[in-house]
Amino acid sequence: MNNPNNDIEAHSEEHSFRDTMATADASGKRIWLYPKNSKGKYTNWRNALSVLFLAMLISGPFVRINGEPLLLIDILSRKFIILGKIFWPQDFHIFLLIMIAFVIFIGLFTVIYGRVFCGWVCPQTIFMESVFRKMEYWIEGDWKDRMQLDKQDWNAEKVFKKSVKHAVFFLLSFAIANLLLSYIIGSEKVLQILTTNPSDQLGTIAALLVFTVVFYWIYAKFREQVCTVICPYGRLQGVLLDKKSLVVIYDYIRGEKRAKFKMHESRKEIDKGDCIDCNHCVHVCPAGIDIRNGTQLECINCTACMDACDHVMKTVGLPKGLVRMDSEVGVAEGKPFRFTMRIMGYTAVLVVLLVFISCLLVFRSDVETSMLRTPGTLYQSLDDNKVSNLYTIKMINKTSGQIAVQVKVLSDKGELKLIGKDLVVPSQGMVETAAFVILDKKDIKKTKTDIKLGVYAGTKELETFSTTFIGPVY
Ligand code: SF4
Ligand code: SF4
Structure with a gap:
């Protein structure tokens, strides 16, 4: 009969490499x-x-796409370039998704290979x-x-x-x-x-x-x-x-x-x-x-x-x-390698994420606009049955060339009047200006109206966004 102590000793000797x-x-x-x-x-x-x-x-740092390197991780200036496209801290959500996809990719890849x-x-x-x-x-x-x-x-x-x-x-x-x-x-x-x-x-x-x-x-x-x-x-x-x-x-x-x-x-x-x-x-x-x-x-x-x-x-x-x-x-x-349910689940999630990220990268707007009512202002009633709101516009250019843009009101029959000269956003920079949005009194149905605006470079639509308009209800 086998002595169990001998088995234990043999097993510990066999696995001793795990201790060192x-x-x-x-x-x-x-x-x-x-x-x-x-x-x-x-x-x-x-x-x-x-x-x-x-x-x-x-x-990598020397090859250029549209004058930009393939990859740049400029932490000090908080500027990142991937495949020639410039990303700013405002694009953090894209980075977050890329990181999530990367972690899932690593997990999936390791499970298989x-x-x-x-x-x-x-x-x-x-x-x-x-x-x-x-x-x-x-x-x-x-x-x-x-x-x-x-x-x-x-x-x-x-x-x-x-x-x-x-x-x-x-x-x-x-x-x-x-x-x-x-x-x-x-x-x-x-x-x-x-x-x-x-x-x-x-x-x-x-x-x-x-x-x-x-x-x-x-x-x-x-x-x-x-x-x-x-x-x-x-x-x-x-x-x-x-x-x-x-x-x-x-x-x-x-x-x-x-x-x-x-x-x-x-x-x-x-x-x-x-x-x-x-x-x-x-x-x-x-x-x-x-x-x-x-x-x-x-x-x-x-x-x-x-x-x-x-x-x-x-x-x-x-x-x-x-x-x-x-x-x-x-x-x-002696069984051949097979795709398990876990691998297929990981793959499905990865593909969905990659498609989503690709869409974010491809369809990302060249400019990013924030347009908020100027603090401390309400609305102004104008002589010709119109009401105006004053806004502060901040616009970031994510490309390496300057862009001349126009902002238009897309919803309602309103108009946007810039205070100052034409809006030109410098390359990789930001511009800040003020503007009035003017609506007809008859179009104001609520105290707070959501209005849709669009940013255009010539006839090309770069971005659409929403803001709120305050006015009296008549
Ligand atoms: S596994 Fe191959 S290479 Fe390694 S000791 Fe045995 S015969 Fe030699
Ligand atoms: S795959 Fe490379 S690291 Fe792993 S045991 Fe073989 S030689 Fe060593």
Whole structure:
């Protein structure tokens, strides 16, 4: 009969990896990772995608649509540009909806595809794995060379390689800091800062250097800890993933019991699985984990272990896919991936939100008008059986060109008379003026009448809005 204590001990030993981090020893000291350079089909796809995303990231502040950048997040001036369209704090509701859609998108995406965003799209991973890590391989060599270099005493070779690496890392960090600043204050201002006397721009130069040092520290020292310790998305995986989510997974049914390949000729005859316990999947892992322990918080779904294992399987003449993209249900029951009701519900909400946001973006008015009765005034009775109300008009131009506008009363048979000259709203600016709305006494049926007005640029209607008109009832 089995001793239950033995079972408990075996279980705790099997799950002991859950009590520790792959990157910290028992005393909590950091274990430095030396991931092996990954090669294979998925790595090639990931590299190609990284080049595309890097090109998009770098060109973002420089590409212009109608003279405006693709993306600008000017927090200081509270001005935001998305795909060349300028958004002001008045458009906050659009941002709120975009944020809601984004959160739902992330949730939906994770439920279906697990954490593939982290490994394939996240700028942190792209910069770390496709820029800084590649530089490290290039300067210091592959994992064993780097391990050896770190172990060896300081000599001319080590001083040279470390100096070159950290100089390159610092320059790259400076470039990323400039890129980030271009998204905040615009590429023209960054170019202007870089080409003028530094003593005239001390504040901005200091901010640039702080960003540079932070990026340098992240990519030279902190590295994979960002995904494990800081990133909230990584922490949410336990909530978002279910057993049907696609993840990078080890097929334990096929792989266990693992055993070194040389131990036997025919694995099935001696009751061994396909995993030859070569640890190649662990060596390439940038998070330092063993995917054979199951889905773990640290795994960013980069698929490097899939490439490594496929290569091993091909070499030993076994089918590929021992480590693959699949769901837990898929591995346990051999069931193909299916859309669940939850995924379909998320998708429906996402599509509705995206359509709604697209409509808001496309049909957003170029001007935004507020027209309120001037405080402290009531109505004025005029000689010709008419009544007037005095209004204050504030108009914001959300485009990069000035607009000459006319405001017309659309409801009732009233007219609007501007006090002062024609209304011209400056580019990306605001104008404030006063105007009378005049109605015939016979058209006033209530003390407070709702009136509809329209803003026009020539014959083009830019916006319609409502305000109230006060008058005596005759
Ligand atoms: S376990 Fe595999 S997919 Fe996950 S981070 Fe490591 S190498 Fe990438
Ligand atoms: S690479 Fe494949 S065969 Fe080698 S240890 Fe990992 S899962 Fe097993």
